[in-house]
Each structure stands twice: as structure tokens, then as C-alpha cells.
Amino acid sequence: MTFKNETESENLEKSGQHKFLLNMGPQHPSTHGVLRLVLEMDGEYVTGIDPVIGYGHRMHEKIAEVRPAQSFLPNTARMDYVCALPYNHGYVSLLEQMTGIEVPERAEYIRVITVELNRLASHLLWLGTFLLDLGAFTPILYCFDDREQILDILESVTGSRLTYSFHRVGGVYKDIDDNFIEKSRAFIKRLEKRFSVYDKLVTGNIIFRKRTEGVGIVTSDIARRYGITGPNLRGSGISYDVRKAFPYSIYSKFDFEVPVGKNGDCLDRYYVRINEMKQSLRILSQALDMIPEGDIRAKVPKKLKIPKGQSSFSVEAARGELCYYMVSDGTDVPYRLKARVPSYGNLSALAEICEGMLLADLVAVMGSFDLVIPEIDR
Amino acid sequence: MDTGRVIKEIEKISVKTDCIHILPGVEYECSVSAENIRDFASVLYKNNYMLLYLTAIHLEPYPAVVYQFVWPETKFRIRAVVFCGENKTVPTISDIYNGANWYEREVMEFFGIDFDGLEDKRTLILDESDKGLYPLLKKEGKALDAEATGFKTN
Amino acid sequence: MDKFIENIKSVSLRENQDYSGQGAVLKFAQAETLIKHCQANSLWPMTFGIACCAIEMMSVGMARFDASRYGAEVFRPSPRQSDVMIVAGTVNKKMAETVVTLYEQMPEPKWVIAMGNCAISGGPFAIEENYTVIEGVDKLIPVDVYVPGCPPRPEALLEAIFKLQEKITGKRHPFPQNRHP
Numbered sequence: 001m002t003f004k005n006e007t008e009s010e011n012l013e014k015s016g017q018h019k020f021l022l023n024m025g026p027q028h029p030s031t032h033g034v035l036r037l038v039l040e041m042d043g044e045y046v047t048g049i050d051p052v053i054g055y056g057h058r059m060h061e062k063i064a065e066v067r068p069a070q071s072f073l074p075n076t077a078r079m080d081y082v083c084a085l086p087y088n089h090g091y092v093s094l095l096e097q098m099t100g101i102e103v104p105e106r107a108e109y110i111r112v113i114t115v116e117l118n119r120l121a122s123h124l125l126w127l128g129t130f131l132l133d134l135g136a137f138t139p140i141l142y143c144f145d146d147r148e149q150i151l152d153i154l155e156s157v158t159g160s161r162l163t164y165s166f167h168r169v170g171g172v173y174k175d176i177d178d179n180f181i182e183k184s185r186a187f188i189k190r191l192e193k194r195f196s197v198y199d200k201l202v203t204g205n206i207i208f209r210k211r212t213e214g215v216g217i218v219t220s221d222i223a224r225r226y227g228i229t230g231p232n233l234r235g236s237g238i239s240y241d242v243r244k245a246f247p248y249s250i251y252s253k254f255d256f257e258v259p260v261g262k263n264g265d266c267l268d269r270y271y272v273r274i275n276e277m278k279q280s281l282r283i284l285s286q287a288l289d290m291i292p293e294g295d296i297r298a299k300v301p302k303k304l305k306i307p308k309g310q311s312s313f314s315v316e317a318a319r320g321e322l323c324y325y326m327v328s329d330g331t332d333v334p335y336r337l338k339a340r341v342p343s344y345g346n347l348s349a350l351a352e353i354c355e356g357m358l359l360a361d362l363v364a365v366m367g368s369f370d371l372v373i374p375e376i377d378r
Numbered sequence: 379m380d381t382g383r384v385i386k387e388i389e390k391i392s393v394k395t396d397c398i399h400i401l402p403g404v405e406y407e408c409s410v411s412a413e414n415i416r417d418f419a420s421v422l423y424k425n426n427y428m429l430l431y432l433t434a435i436h437l438e439p440y441p442a443v444v445y446q447f448v449w450p451e452t453k454f455r456i457r458a459v460v461f462c463g464e465n466k467t468v469p470t471i472s473d474i475y476n477g478a479n480w481y482e483r484e485v486m487e488f489f490g491i492d493f494d495g496l497e498d499k500r501t502l503i504l505d506e507s508d509k510g511l512y513p514l515l516k517k518e519g520k521a522l523d524a525e526a527t528g529f530k531t532n
Numbered sequence: 533m534d535k536f537i538e539n540i541k542s543v544s545l546r547e548n549q550d551y552s553g554q555g556a557v558l559k560f561a562q563a564e565t566l567i568k569h570c571q572a573n574s575l576w577p578m579t580f581g582i583a584c585c586a587i588e589m590m591s592v593g594m595a596r597f598d599a600s601r602y603g604a605e606v607f608r609p610s611p612r613q614s615d616v617m618i619v620a621g622t623v624n625k626k627m628a629e630t631v632v633t634l635y636e637q638m639p640e641p642k643w644v645i646a647m648g649n650c651a652i653s654g655g656p657f658a659i660e661e662n663y664t665v666i667e668g669v670d671k672l673i674p675v676d677v678y679v680p681g682c683p684p685r686p687e688a689l690l691e692a693i694f695k696l697q698e699k700i701t702g703k704r705h706p707f708p709q710n711r712h713p
Contacts, residue, residue, distance in 0.1 A: 082587060
């Protein structure tokens with residue numbers, strides 16, 4: 001395009017005629033599922049973002065209203081399939097809280113051990129895909145190698161690789177044996193050594209640092225206005241982890257820290273997740289040492305009647321705070337179940353955070369947010 | 379900041395209700411009228427609270443909208459229940475908490491509750507062709523009375 | 533729901549065409565066998581993860597299961613460059629149009645693997661109150677291989693690739709397949 005004089009070009013620029021719309025998704029490798037972004041672009045710069053969600057809507061909340069509360073358990077694992085066990089955990093804890101069922105201590109330990117293993121698997125998957133988004137292919141092979149070890153351990157007790165229904169109301173499905181404990185201990189040793197590999201491979205890399213330092217800054221005000229939780233919130237320096245803030249299950253017995261970042265950029269979110277993995281290992285090794293003998297499941301009636309009323313229960317999933325809210329009318333079928341999923345709040349802030357940045361940086365920010373789209377759509 | 383002061387402030391515009399299932403010392407449940415919900419949200423926003431979620435429940439005679447707030451630093455949760463009036467309309471809080479925008483749009487398409495002052499009224503999750511379907515509404519005659527599910531209406 | 537699917541299909545340009553691929557008028561038997569073997573041993577799947585099964589699809593491409601042993605590791609993000617579409621997840625009303633579009637953008641010859649119960653029949657979401665999930669992706673596009681499971685194990689997807697190779701060439705992949713990795 002040629003312009004008669006400079007002012008015309010400036011006027012065009014001011015009137016926004018250089019802008020164009022760019023469709024990204026729903027089938028795009030860096031949207032991690034079926035997210036669609038309608039981007040308003042000015043050259044290489046993103047001037048406006050409109051996320052379009054709902055391509056993975058599977059009516060989980062509707063299903064919860066039409067079948068007995070215990071039969072909904074498999075659905076909870078399919079909301080966030082990358083880190084399914086916290087979803088199991090939150091749901092059964094909510095039912096236990098409402099019906100007043102006491103859980104044997106051994107069962108709680110098994111729950112914490114499996115949840116933390118699952119959290120590690122989720123963070124490893126995130127690490128791989130995040131770096132894949134940034135253009136580094138090698139780390140994902142290492143991450144999946146470690147992740148498969150975790151899946152092997154979990155499979156030996158849960159019988160599934162991905163979508164577990166392992167936690168049951170009143171306890172867990174199956175007891176862990178010495179073999180499980182031995183393998184878990186061996187895995188802890190293995191992963192502790194691997195951190196230095198990841199560190200050498202990733203942290204010092206100049207390309208990685210240039211693409212993450214100072215990119216996609218989440219201030220505490222944005223986090224509060226949009227309800228960002230989990231590692232994305234902790235990257236901004238706010239130490240809010242449901243495991244510490246409202247200790248549920250037996251988390252108050254363990255000695256662990258909540259890693260926080262400083263600036264709230266992509267690099268901080270990376271550090272927070274890496275440190276969180278180290279803390280998960282700490283919880284794991286303590287739990288494996290402290291686990292008592294005993295029953296793994298309390299007696300639960302087959303038809304579980306939930307007393308009338310409303311209640312909510314929050315757990316810390318790998319992506320942030322997961323909150324189930326249930327209204328019951330006194331029968332065994334819930335009247336209403338709401339699942340507050342962490343990625344929902346995280347994604348809704350994307351438009352404000354990414355306005356005015358380069359398209360390539362938008363991909364980096366989305367990668368660092370660790371989004372799981374079917375969890376958002378439910 | 380102490381939670382006592384916040385509770386004093388919100389007690390002026392809300393009525394505390396007893397929660398049947400409660401984790402001791404963690405949750406505070408109250409019922410707010412539709413006119414006061416914007417003031418209520420502003421008070422909590424000024425006191426550094428975060429909106430955790432917003433959802434609705436199909437009840438008779440009027441549906442309820444439930445807000446949950448949390449403050450990371452004092453480890454304290456507040457749940458507010460608003461019963462919409464006859465016209466099924468609640469004022470929006472999406473200009474106070476921007477994150478509420480998506481939640482309100484979701485409630486709009488799933489329950490048919492209108493949010494007064496909400497600018498963006500496109501469908502969020504459902505297909506455009508499903509506008510007006512309201513899938514989470516109960517079948518006719520199946521919706522329960524508010525009292526029967528443990529809510530205090532007044 | 534049926535009416536919705538009809539609407540989607542009527543948009544489809546190739547509704548009445550035979551998807552199996554047109555044969556040439558003049559046949560070169562030897563050359564065709566050769567080409568088919570080449571096609572079968574260099575399948576390029578499209579990265580089209582919709583839900584849970586996508587993670588297992590990723591596992592297939594990674595070190596342990598390593599689909600590159602069978603020539604199917606080059607996951608392409610663009611439909612124009614790929615010849616196998618692995619539908620890994622639940623297809624709903626909003627997604628249906630995209631699935632059909634993507635299928636049409638793929639060049640001939642093309643194949644479809646329906647991975648997981650959702651893509652086969654709607655799986656756990658085929659309930660009475662269903663208002664959004666398409667109960668089986670074969671209502672929208674023709675499917676060659678079905679892989680059951682929720683989600684299927686990576687070995688199952690590998691088996692699906694062998695089945696597809698068998699369908700293309702009439703022979704099973706000659707390399708050892710029974711060894712667990």
C-alpha cells in the first residue's frame with residue numbers, strides 16, 4: 001500500500017485501519033485443546049482478545065443432577081483429566097462432609113500420596129508442553145519419561161492411567177502395598193536427581209529467558225479481580241494455597257512450604273511450579289514414612305442419602321482452587337452441583353494481561369497459564 | 379486487616395443465615411437483597427476479597443444467585459445468597475469484579491437470569507443455536523421450594 | 533439433535549461423494565501396491581485433541597510408546613498436510629462444524645480413527661437429558677477404525693494404526709508388535 005503523504009498514513013493508523021482480525025483455534029497446537037481466540041491484530045501486536053469457549057462442553061453439571069451422587073464420581077475425573085485425583089478428592093470430601101462419614105486415617109494418607117503423585121504428573125506434562133510452545137522439543141521427551149514412571153505407580157493401585165475413580169466415599173478403592181511404597185520411594189530419588197537435568201536444560205537457556213522474563217505480568221489486582229488461583233496467583237507473590245490456608249484432609253500434619261514468585265511473569269510461574277514439584281516430593285516422602293496401619297474404607301450405605309442443605313468444599317488442584325458447591329434436597333440425587341474450576345478464572349484474565357503484546361508472547365503466556373480447556377467448558 | 383471489621387461492615391447490608399454444613403470458623407453465610415449486592419461486592423473488593431465463583435440455583439418461587447468470596451490472607455470465606463425478584467433480574471457486579479463477567483454470562487444462558495447492566499450478553503459456552511434453551515433449569519414442576527432445600531428466604 | 537446433524541451435513545460439499553478415493557482409469561498394479569505401502573508406513577496424523585484422549589495420543593508420540601517405529605509420528609497441526617484424523621475426544625454441537633470443515637480440508641486419500649468411547653457413541657454422555665454431545669463422530673464423517681476405551685491405552689491406539697495399515701495395504705505391519713515396551 002502506498003500513501004500520498006505521511007499524514008494520511010498516520011490518520012489511517014489512528015483510525016485503526018491497519019487492524020485485522022485473526023482467528024486462532026479451535027484446532028491449534030498451542031491452545032491445548034479446543035480453545036478459540038479471536039484476536040484483533042495491529043501487525044504483529046495483539047490489540048484485543050476475545051476468547052470463545054464451549055467447544056468442549058460436556059454437561060457435567062447436568063449429569064450430576066440426574067444420577068445418584070456416588071455415580072457421578074467418574075465424571076469428576078473427566079473434567080480435568082491431566083490432574084484427576086484432586087477432583088475425586090474434593091468430590092468425595094464434600095459428600096463426606098455433608099453426610100458426616102468419618103474416613104479412616106490410612107485412607108487419608110493414601111489419598112494424599114496419590115494426589116501428590118498426580119500433581120507431579122500434571123506439572124511434568126505442563127513443563128513439557130510449555131517448552132514445546134516456546135519451541136523447545138527436547139524437554140517434553142524427558143518429562144514424559146518421568147511422567148510414565150508416575151503413571152505406572154498409580155496404575156498399579158488405581159487400575160487406570162488417566163481418568164481415575166480411585167477415591168471413594170468413606171475411603172479409597174484399594175490398599176497400597178509394600179511394592180507401591182518401594183516404587184514411590186525409588187521414584188522420589190529419581191526425580192530429585194532429574195531436577196538438575198531440567199535446570200541445565202531449561203533455566204539458563206538464553207532463548208527461554210528472553211521469552212519469559214517480564215512477559216505476561218499478572219499483578220495482584222488483576223488476580224483478585226478475575227479470581228486467578230493456583231501457581232498463577234502464587235507467581236505474583238500472594239501465598240494462597242488451599243492446602244495451607246484451609247488445611248483439609250491431613251495436610252496440616254506435613255511440613256511443606258508454599259513457593260511464591262516476585263514479579264508475576266512467565267518465568268516466575270515456571271519457578272513456582274518447579275518448586276511446587278519439590279514440595280510435593282517432600283509431602284510424599286513424609287506421607288510414605290508416616291502412613292499408619294488400619295482400614296482403608298469406612299462403612300457406607302449403598303444408597304447414600306445426603307441431608308438437606310448446601311455446602312461447599314475446596315481443594316488445591318494442580319491449576320488452582322477447585323471448589324464444589326452442592327445443594328441437596330434430602331435424597332440421594334444432588335439438587336444442584338457447581339464445580340468452580342481453576343482454569344476458568346485464569347483464562348478470563350488473559351484478555352487484560354495480553355493486550356498490546358506480541359503474538360508470540362501470547363502463546364508463551366498461554367503456555368505458562370497451564371490451561372485445560374474441557375475443564376473450563378465442563 | 380481484621381475480619382471482624384469486614385463483618386461489621388457487611389452486616390449493615392446483609393442478614394446472616396445459619397449454614398447447616400459448615401467448617402467451623404471458615405465460612406460466613408449471609409443473604410443479601412438484590413439492591414444491595416453491588417454495595418456488598420464493593421465493600422468486599424475494598425477489603426481485598428476475591429470472587430471465587432458465582433452461580434445460580436433454580437428454586438421456587440424465585441431462583442437464587444450464589445456468590446462466594448475468599449480472602450487469601452485471612453483465610454476466610456463469605457457466601458452470599460441473592461434471591462432474584464419477579465423479573466428474574468440481578469444487578470451485575472462485573473464492573474467491580476471483572477471475572478464475574480464470564481460467570482454472569484454462563485448463568486444467563488444456563489438459567490435465563492438477566493443481569494442488569496451487563497454489557498456483553500453473547501452466549502459463552504453453549505452454541506449460538508441453543509440460545510434460550512436454559513439446560514440447567516429443572517423440568518416443569520420439578521423445581522423445589524427454597525425452604526425445602528435449606529435456604530432461608532427472608 | 534438428528535435435525536442438527538442433518539443441517540451440518542448439508543453444509544458438507546462432498547455429501548454424495550464416495551470417500552474411498554477414486555481409482556485411476558489406467559491401472560498400474562505394481563506401482564499402486566508400492567504407493568499404498570508407502571502411504572501405510574508414513575501416516576501423518578493431525579494433532580486434533582479435543583479432550584481426555586488427547587493426552588494418551590500425546591503419549592503415543594513420546595518416547596515410551598514411540599509411534600515413529602511404525603512411521604506415524606509426524607503429528608501435523610494443519611489438516612492440509614495430514615492424512616489421518618484421530619478424533620480424540622467428545623464432539624459437541626459447537627465443535628461439529630469444525631470437525632466437518634477440518635475433514636474436508638484434508639487431501640485425499642484420508643482416513644479417520646475414532647478414539648475413545650465419546651467419539652464412538654457419545655460414551656458416558658449419551659444420556660437421556662443430552663442436549664449437546666454428538667453421539668458418535670461417525671454421524672458427521674466416515675470412520676475407518678474405532679478404538680474403544682475411556683480413554684484407550686496407548687497400545688490400543690498403536691493397534692488402531694496397525695489396523696489402518698492393514699486396511700490400506702491388506703497386510704499387517706511386518707515388524708514385531710507383540711512386545712510390551
